[in-house]
Amino acid sequence: MTRRRWATLLYAALAALYLLHNDLWLWNDSRLWLGLPAGLVYHIGFCIAVSVVLGLTVVFVWPPGVPPGVPGAPPGAAPGAPLGTPPGAAGQTRPIPPPRGQGEHG
């Protein structure tokens, strides 16, 4: 399955979980499941389901804009340098223009 299909499937699953969070059908159910009230057991299961879906999401779909395995910047990443200077690599990223009437950021 392609990354795009995984993304569609898993984001749909997360949206479904958002809806399933509203368990109106257990609202007044006082039965005990495994010694705990049904409404509480359902939401424990909900947490586990969220964890599983998110596990699949971080494996098969990586967040937009963050390529997998972005390498860490070199040590000494320009702390205190002007914000237009990228960490550890002055000059590789174009400094942003300062706001009108102001000097450099940083």
Add this chain to the structure above:
Amino acid sequence: MTLGIIAAYFIAVLVIGGFSHRLFQRTSEDYFVASRSLGPALLLLNLFGANMTAFAVLGASGEAYSSGIGVFALMGSSSALVIPLVFYFVGTRVWELGKRRGYLSPVQFFRERYESDGLGLLLFVVLNALLIPYLLIGLAGGGIALAQLTGGAVPKWAGSLIIVAVVLGYVAYGGMRGAIWVNGFQALLLLLLGGVASWVIVHQLGGLESAMQRLGAVHPELLVRGTKIRPLQLLTYTLIPLSVGMFPHIFLQWLTARSARAFRLPVVIYPLCIAVVWVPSVVLGVLARLDFPRLPPAAANSVVVRLVEHHAPGVLVGLLAAALLSAIMNSFDHQVLAVSTMFTQDIVVHYGFRDRMSERARVWVGRGFVVGILMAAWLLSLVFDPSLFKLGVWCFTGFAALFPLVVAALYWRRSTRQGIAAATLCVCALWSWLVVSQWRSPDYTLGGTGVLPVALVLAVSIVALVVVSLLTRPPGAATLRLFFSADGE
């Protein structure tokens, strides 16, 4: 015994903080964001610990005592879904930009994204105005809890002072690195001791099923949502955890990650951590009705302390005190560090000294602010009115209503500084009006419908942001390239 365990806990915290200082690299980046070096496990423990305040842990038991098991769905499992998604969609992107652009505070990010010093200043004021009361509530709550746990042997003022002194010991000295190591230890303690305390108490009550059956016979309303929680309340409460996306202390913790991959573990495991801490709190809260059937509302937040004292005095009270202090200090230290970072980076360095300040000087200014903020927080906690605890819920509402700002900054090219400013000002105006008119009613819902005020303030924030952005000119192409292309070119 209790005092001995608390003293041992504080010593352990200071030793860990002192050890972490050996790794300190004496740069401002190390002091404020630990040189962006955190791996997945420490990132998870710190993100979890910073969100899991004593307010949340004790408050959950207190709410469960009054309203029943629905509290877990309302506050626990909604956070289990929403908070990891915020880490996933917002945290990873903030980390990537922070690493690339060298950010040390959220204000720096917004200032550069929208090419506006004025907007940076506005956000500096608003973020601090929302964070400082929250920080103060945590400290005052810690003093009160410590006094209860020690039976008054440690008065409230002394309890708050001890917390301030210990946090001073490891945050002023080691900065973010000190806070990270100590918080890793504290979050583990919280996760372990919550389970131990519940197991002992439930065992004393004759086992889980038996205790729940007894509870069901006398208070069946606590085993269901019933009329205590309304469906619209459950639906709109899921907006409250969005506040995480605008908490300055969480923003700084995102910046401490070693890589984007370090977020994977927190995203996946966070929901389970929520269940591990919240389920025992809620179970103990409802079961407390068996031993203390009619506590007044003000005393409900101390039901766990009362249960432990009743069923397992001695060592367990001491361990519970340690867990409680972990929850308090886990968030308090990061909040203090966040305020100090914003004052240092966004005011002193940005407006005062820019290129004229050495790394060493920046670290010392940061330390100075940590000391000053801790002292101010302690003095304010002495005159703290307990009714102000109700403001805590409103702080969450304010941060959640600002969440569209960070989403727009990261994902919407067309958003403008005027749009962000309009949304911020609308949130401030509406939030202030709601707080002034309803601040004594943390359970207030719009027209009594169950819809929480956060839904209204958030909707106004989104409308103001979108409409004003579409009517004004977006940032320049060069800036947009920096924020919306993979390599910033």
